[in-house]
Amino acid sequence: MTAAELVIVGCGGHGREVYGIVTAINNAHQRPRWQVLGFVDDDPTPASKECLDRLGVPLLGAVSWLTGRADPPAHVIGIGSPAARRSVGQRIDPAGSGRPRQLAATLIHPAATVGLGNTFGAGTVLFAGVRVSTNVNLGRHVHLNQNSAVGHDTTVGDYSSVNPLAAVSGHCRLAAEVLVGTTAAILQGRQVGTGATVGAGACVVRDVPAGVVVKGVPAR
Ligand SMILES: CC(C)(COP(=O)(O)OP(=O)(O)OC[C@H]1O[C@@H](n2cnc3c(N)ncnc32)[C@H](O)[C@@H]1OP(=O)(O)O)[C@@H](O)C(=O)NCCC(=O)NCCS
Structure with a gap:
């Protein structure tokens, strides 16, 4: 090859x-x-x-x-x-251009741990030390930064980022363009809307609406 x-x-x-x-x-x-x-x-x-x-x-x-x-x-x-x-x-890749999408590489660092039954979109990158559990769906161009973790049955939308050491629990739904700050935690089953930002060190205990910034413990 x-x-x-x-x-x-x-x-x-x-x-x-x-x-x-x-x-x-x-x-x-x-x-x-x-x-x-x-x-x-x-x-x-x-x-x-x-x-x-x-x-x-x-x-x-x-x-x-x-x-x-x-x-x-x-x-x-x-x-x-x-x-x-x-x-x-x-x-x-302009929307509606009608031409085939350019090939985006999906990259998984050899020191990342990936479970079974996951789907990763084109352009998605897993950094060293990342742990992805099982039946996780990551969209296109999602970045899971060093030592972050994504729990079972969670979905992460296109262009979202999970920064170093952050933990997204199981059954969460993160929409597109979400930023999860370094060391933040998102409790199981919570939803985070499009373009929302979770500050570094925050603990998300309630759903986060689109476009807002939340921070602190519990995140507000
Ligand atoms: C939450 C965040 C998005 C806010 O950014 P911002 O709007 O530019 O905020 P500012 O720096 O202007 O700070 C505004 C206030 O929020 C506080 N603040 C900022 N980040 C905070 C955080 N993560 N948790 C708690 N409070 C925070 C500041 O101390 C300041 O408080 P004050 O008004 O009482 O002085 C940002 O600080 C953050 O945490 N980003 C994630 C960064 C990250 O993950 N970096 C890793 C890169 S690999």
Whole structure:
């Protein structure tokens, strides 16, 4: 099997962490799965460019480098913010364009633990130490950050992020573009609406409406 070409969208810290996941996946197999062509970014900071130099991975250009190609390589969006990830995702795959969706890579770090009967959408990324239980449905471009956990029978919508060490319990329903802050807990069966943010360290004991920010213990 030859390695598939891959471009990482976003060269900030989150994107470079995603590059680390790709490298770990390649190292875990006899033959590399992915050949990283480089990063694309509309507005790379000088610090990020310096980090790319140190990693020895090229910056290919702006996001248009990817969207302008007739036969584009696979991509993964390495952007931490759900709203920014969705915005870039819609540029890559505009709704109603009628053309086939570009191939988004689903990446699972070898040090993640994944149970049975789960479905993961294209572009979804599981970082090191993640634990996904059983019969979990993750949408497209969902990011489960380091050491986060998602319980049984839970659904996480497109472009949502679960930040490091957060725990989403069983039978929860997170809509699209939800951000669960680092070390937050969501109790079993709770629902979190589209675009809502759960602050770092919060404990969600009631359903969270769309678009609101909740924080604290219990989260309000
Ligand atoms: C909750 C959150 C979204 C609020 O962001 P914000 O609107 O920019 O909030 P501010 O920093 O302006 O703070 C507003 C107030 O909320 C408090 N606050 C901020 N985050 C809080 C949190 N997680 N829990 C409790 N209180 C918090 C601040 O102390 C401040 O209180 P004050 O008005 O009494 O001074 C943000 O702080 C957060 O927790 N984001 C998640 C971050 C994360 O997961 N990072 C990991 C990246 S890998």
